[in-house]
Amino acid sequence: MTAVSGSKVLIVEDEYxxxxxxxxxxxxxxxxxxxxxxxxxxxxxxxxxADAAILxxxxxxxxxxxxxxxxxxxxxxxxxxxxxxxxxxxxxxxxAGYLSKPATFDAxxxxxxxxxxxxxxxxxxxxxxxxxxxxLRLAARLHLGDAGAADRLVELTLExxxxxxxxxxxxxxxxxxxxxxxxxxxxxxxxxLLN
Numbered sequence: 001m002t003a004v005s006g007s008k009v010l011i012v013e014d015e016y017x018x019x020x021x022x023x024x025x026x027x028x029x030x031x032x033x034x035x036x037x038x039x040x041x042x043x044x045x046x047x048x049x050a051d052a053a054i055l056x057x058x059x060x061x062x063x064x065x066x067x068x069x070x071x072x073x074x075x076x077x078x079x080x081x082x083x084x085x086x087x088x089x090x091x092x093x094x095x096a097g098y099l100s101k102p103a104t105f106d107a108x109x110x111x112x113x114x115x116x117x118x119x120x121x122x123x124x125x126x127x128x129x130x131x132x133x134x135x136l137r138l139a140a141r142l143h144l145g146d147a148g149a150a151d152r153l154v155e156l157t158l159e160x161x162x163x164x165x166x167x168x169x170x171x172x173x174x175x176x177x178x179x180x181x182x183x184x185x186x187x188x189x190x191x192x193l194l195n
Contacts, residue, residue: 004109005030010050012067013081014038014059018101022054025105040067050076052112057082057089068093079111129161132175136182149193156189157182 019036037043079097097111140150
C-alpha cells in the first residue's frame with residue numbers, strides 16, 4: 001500500500017466519527033488527508049489539490065454530484081461511499097466506485113487505488129507502461145463514459161504505443177506519452193468506439 005504515500009486524499013463525509021476513522025486509516029498509509037469536510041462548500045476549495053477523493057453521496061443534506069463533476073473534470077479519481085441505498089447515481093458517474101457503508105476501509109482503498117492494491121503482486125513501479133494503464137483507463141472512462149468503449153480506447157492506445165515505441169521522446173514520461181497517444185487515437189477512432 002506504499003503507492004498511497006504522499007497522495008492527497010480528499011474526504012467529504014458529514015458523519016464525524018466515520019470521517020475521523022477514514023482520516024486515520026489513510027494517514028496511517030502515508031497519505032495527506034484534505035479534510036475531512038462535512039459540507040461541499042468546505043471541500044470545494046480543496047478539490048484542485050486532491051489526487052483522489054472519497055465522497056459520501058449526501059453531505060449535510062445535499063447531493064455531492066456537483067463536487068463529483070468538478071473532480072471528474074479534473075480527472076481526479078473518486079469513490080462514492082454511502083449509507084443511502086436508494087440513491088440513483090447519475091449515468092455520467094458509472095465508472096466511479098460505489099461502496100455501501102459499512103464497507104471496510106480496505107475496500108474503499110482498493111476502489112480508490114486499484115494499482116496500489118496490486119503492488120505486492122509484483123506490479124511495476126511508476127514509469128512503466130503497465131503502471132500507467134490504470135491512469136489511462138480512468139482518463140478514458142472520464143472522457144467516454146462507457147466502460148467498454150473506454151477499454152477499447154486503452155487497447156487501441158497500447159497497440160499504437162507498441163508500434164511507435166522507438167519514437168517516444170526520452171525526456172517524456174511514459175504516462176504523458178501514452179496520454180498524448182490516447183488523444184490522437186481518440187481523434188481518429190472516437191466516434192467508432194461508441195458503436
